[in-house]
Amino acid sequence: MNIDEIIAIDFHTHAEEPCTCARDDGYYEFQQDFAKYFKNPAGHNMLPTIEETAAYYRDRKIACVLFPVDAERETGFRRYENEEVAQLAADNSDIIIPFASIDPAKGRLGAREARRLVRDFGVRGFKFHPTMQGFYPNDRSAYVLYEAIAEEGAISLFHTGQTGVGAGSRGGMNMRLKYSNPMYLDDVAADFPDMPIVMAHPSFPWQEEALSVATHKPNVYIDMSGWSPKYFPKILIQYANSILKDKMLFGSDWPVITPDRWLKDFDTIGIKDEVKPKILKENAVRLLGL
Incomplete structure (x- = not known):
C-alpha cells in the first residue's frame, strides 16, 4: 500500500457477500429489512463482492479496513471464514487492510483462532458487534479473546x-440494544490499557458516554461510520474539532453508506480545515502503524 497516494482510510467496511458458499435461508430477507432502514434501493441485489469493493476503493484512492461479522450463534447465519476474507484482502493489499471477527462465546477456541489469524494471515484487528453477538463487552468470559488480541x-x-x-x-430479530452501550467499553479499556479500542458509529442514544470514554482512556478511538455526517450530533462535531481531533476516524459503513455520500456530507458540517486530514487519514495511519 502506497500511503502517499492514498487520500483517505475508511476504517469501517463490511464484507457482505459469501466467497465460496451460498447464503443461508432467510439471509436475503434479513438484508432487505436492512436496506429498507438505510433507504438503499439496491437491497440484497447489489451486495458487493470483496473484489468489487476493492475496485470501488481503488478507483477513489481510498484504503479500507474490511471485516466480516461472526454472529452465527445469535442470528443462525453462517459466518464468513476469516481466513478466506484475509486471503482475498491479501490479493488486494494495495487497498484493503484485513480485520476478522470472532464471537467471544467461542472462548479459548476463539483465542487460538485470533492468534493464528494475526500470525499467519496478517489480520490487523477484530470486529465485535455486541448487539448481534448478544454479549456485554465487559463480560469476563470475553476476556480470554481480548487477551489474545492484546x-x-x-x-x-x-x-x-x-x-x-x-x-x-x-x-428486532431478538437483538438487544443494551449490549452496545459504549460505557461497557470503559471496563475493557481499563483492563486492557495497551490494546487499541475503536468505538464504531455515533453512539445513539449514548453519545456523551462514548465521548467521555474516548476522552478518559488513551487507548480508545471513535470511528464516525454508520451515519451520514449531516445527522451527527453537535457535541460529536464539537469534540472532533477539539479535544478528540487526534482520535476520530473516517468510516463509512460500506456498503449501506458509501464513501461518496459520507465525504460529500462531511464537507458541510464545519470540521476545521486543519482537522480534516487527521480524521480522513492521519489518525488511521498512526493507529494502524502504517
Whole structure:
C-alpha cells in the first residue's frame, strides 16, 4: 500500500457477500429489512463482492479496513471464514487492510483462532458487534479473546449505539440494544490499557458516554461510520474539532453508506480545515502503524 497516494482510510467496511458458499435461508430477507432502514434501493441485489469493493476503493484512492461479522450463534447465519476474507484482502493489499471477527462465546477456541489469524494471515484487528453477538463487552468470559488480541498487538473495534441490523423486523430479530452501550467499553479499556479500542458509529442514544470514554482512556478511538455526517450530533462535531481531533476516524459503513455520500456530507458540517486530514487519514495511519 502506497500511503502517499492514498487520500483517505475508511476504517469501517463490511464484507457482505459469501466467497465460496451460498447464503443461508432467510439471509436475503434479513438484508432487505436492512436496506429498507438505510433507504438503499439496491437491497440484497447489489451486495458487493470483496473484489468489487476493492475496485470501488481503488478507483477513489481510498484504503479500507474490511471485516466480516461472526454472529452465527445469535442470528443462525453462517459466518464468513476469516481466513478466506484475509486471503482475498491479501490479493488486494494495495487497498484493503484485513480485520476478522470472532464471537467471544467461542472462548479459548476463539483465542487460538485470533492468534493464528494475526500470525499467519496478517489480520490487523477484530470486529465485535455486541448487539448481534448478544454479549456485554465487559463480560469476563470475553476476556480470554481480548487477551489474545492484546498480546498479538491487534486492534479491537466494537459496534456501539443503536443498530440498523434488525430494525423494523419482528422483535428486532431478538437483538438487544443494551449490549452496545459504549460505557461497557470503559471496563475493557481499563483492563486492557495497551490494546487499541475503536468505538464504531455515533453512539445513539449514548453519545456523551462514548465521548467521555474516548476522552478518559488513551487507548480508545471513535470511528464516525454508520451515519451520514449531516445527522451527527453537535457535541460529536464539537469534540472532533477539539479535544478528540487526534482520535476520530473516517468510516463509512460500506456498503449501506458509501464513501461518496459520507465525504460529500462531511464537507458541510464545519470540521476545521486543519482537522480534516487527521480524521480522513492521519489518525488511521498512526493507529494502524502504517
